[in-house]
Amino acid sequence: MSPPSEISSGIERAKELIVHSHCTVALTGAGISTPSGIPDFRSPGTGLWARGEVPRAGSIHGFAADPEGFYDWLAPLLTRILAAQPNPAHEALVSLESMGYIKVVVTQNVDMLHQRAGSERVLEVHGTLAQATCICCYAAVPGLPVLERFLADRQVPRCERCGGVMKPNVILAGEQLPALVMLEARRAARACDVMLVAGTSLPGGPASELAELASRRQAQLIVVNRAPTLFDALAAAVIHEDAAIALPAIAQGMSGRP
Numbered sequence: 405m406s407p408p409s410e411i412s413s414g415i416e417r418a419k420e421l422i423v424h425s426h427c428t429v430a431l432t433g434a435g436i437s438t439p440s441g442i443p444d445f446r447s448p449g450t451g452l453w454a455r456g457e458v459p460r461a462g463s464i465h466g467f468a469a470d471p472e473g474f475y476d477w478l479a480p481l482l483t484r485i486l487a488a489q490p491n492p493a494h495e496a497l498v499s500l501e502s503m504g505y506i507k508v509v510v511t512q513n514v515d516m517l518h519q520r521a522g523s524e525r526v527l528e529v530h531g532t533l534a535q536a537t538c539i540c541c542y543a544a545v546p547g548l549p550v551l552e553r554f555l556a557d558r559q560v561p562r563c564e565r566c567g568g569v570m571k572p573n574v575i576l577a578g579e580q581l582p583a584l585v586m587l588e589a590r591r592a593a594r595a596c597d598v599m600l601v602a603g604t605s606l607p608g609g610p611a612s613e614l615a616e617l618a619s620r621r622q623a624q625l626i627v628v629n630r631a632p633t634l635f636d637a638l639a640a641a642v643i644h645e646d647a648a649i650a651l652p653a654i655a656q657g658m659s660g661r662p
Contacts, residue, residue, distance in 0.1 A: 414643035415653045418600070418626045421640055422505050423658065425598035425624075430497050431614055432511045432518070432647075433604025435629060439648035440488040442515055443481070444603075463577040468539075471560050471569045478572075479558070482551055485514075485533065490521035493602065496651035498522040504661035507596070510589045512604060512611055514574045527589045529581055529610045531574040536561065540568025547572050581610060593617040602628040603647045606635050628654075 422428050434444035460466040461477035498521050500506045508525045509518050514533050518526045536547040543565050550561045550570050561570035575581055589610065593599065599618040606612045606627075615635050619625055625639040628650045636642045643650045 411643055411645050411650070414641050414645075415650060417641040418628075418643065418654045419658060421598050421624050421626060422500065422600070422654070425505065425596075427507050427596045428500070428505045428598040428600055429592045429596040429618070430500075430506050430509045430600045430602060431604070431611060432497075432509060432513060432602050433606075433611060434513060435603025435605075436493045436511075436647045436651075437488065437491075437513055437515055437517055437603070439491040439493065439646060440515075440517060442484055442488050442513075464579045467571060467576055471571075475554060475558075475560055479555065482533075483555060486548075486552065486555070488515060488517060490517045491648045493647040493651045494518055494521035494523070496655040497602075499655045500658070501525075502660070503655075503658060505658075506600070508588075508592045510592060510614060512609075514572075527585050527592070529575075529585055529589055529614075531572075531582060533572050533574060535573040536570045537573055538563035538566060538568040539571050541566040544573075545570070586610065589614055590617060593623075594621050596621075596623050598624045598626065600626045600628070601633075601635070601639075602651060604633070605629060605631055606633045 438444050461473050467474040494517050497506060497509060501523060508527060509523050510527045510529060511518055512530050514530055516534055533547050535544055536550045537544045541563060543563055554561050563570055593614040596618055599615060601615055604611050606615055619638050625635060626641045627633055627636055627639040628643045628647050630644060630646060
């Protein structure tokens with residue numbers, strides 16, 4: 405974490421950039437939800453993938469071969485996600501949106517906390533738990549009742565129409581990202597003049613692609629993350645602080661667009 409003076413100057417610089425922007429896009433990762441009790445992916449000792457590769461149960465091949473193993477693997481994380489509440493980081497983004505600054509939130513998270521906090525336009529590039537689809541007849545249903553029933557009876561969810569296995573609409577390792585959502589996310593990255601990156605180390609995948617795309621289009625990057633990222637050197641403001649502390653500090657005292 406940076407010294408308090410660097411954090412303070414980063415927050416003031418971020419405020420200035422957002423106030424003078426025409427279009428700010430927020431790009432969020434797992435670190436924005438860790439204060440809500442949801443583990444991230446790569447933090448040593450606590451991250452879901454901290455030991456290296458994604459476990460087979462978390463891949464589409466693992467799901468297809470052993471749905472029961474997938475749901476057993478998912479259960480502890482799912483319990484934490486469904487119990488989580490939006491934290492001050494989510495609420496700060498809602499405030500910036502209501503003031504007219506943030507036009508869209510692009511998130512790698514599947515926990516729906518942005519929507520529950522009140523964000524109006526959210527693009528979920530890694531899918532969502534809000535819907536589940538039968539892998540046999542492709543019937544789509546609301547996901548939360550399916551997942552809550554699984555946690556209650558610990559039976560692999562089955563399609564009421566054909567009996568096939570229900571899969572949450574999250575993107576597992578080995579699956580393609582949702583094409584239409586990524587198309588919208590790329591459009592947002594091209595259109596913004598400020599991108600507020602929060603809670604992601606930008607290690608690769610859609611997050612780094614979108615940040616790089618915005619940067620190439622001359623957008624100013626604001627990076628809010630506990631640890632350094634590969635994009636720090638490209639950013640106009642860098643704040644190495646918990647998103648639940650830094651984002652409310654950025655939103656504090658700001659007023660809506662005239």
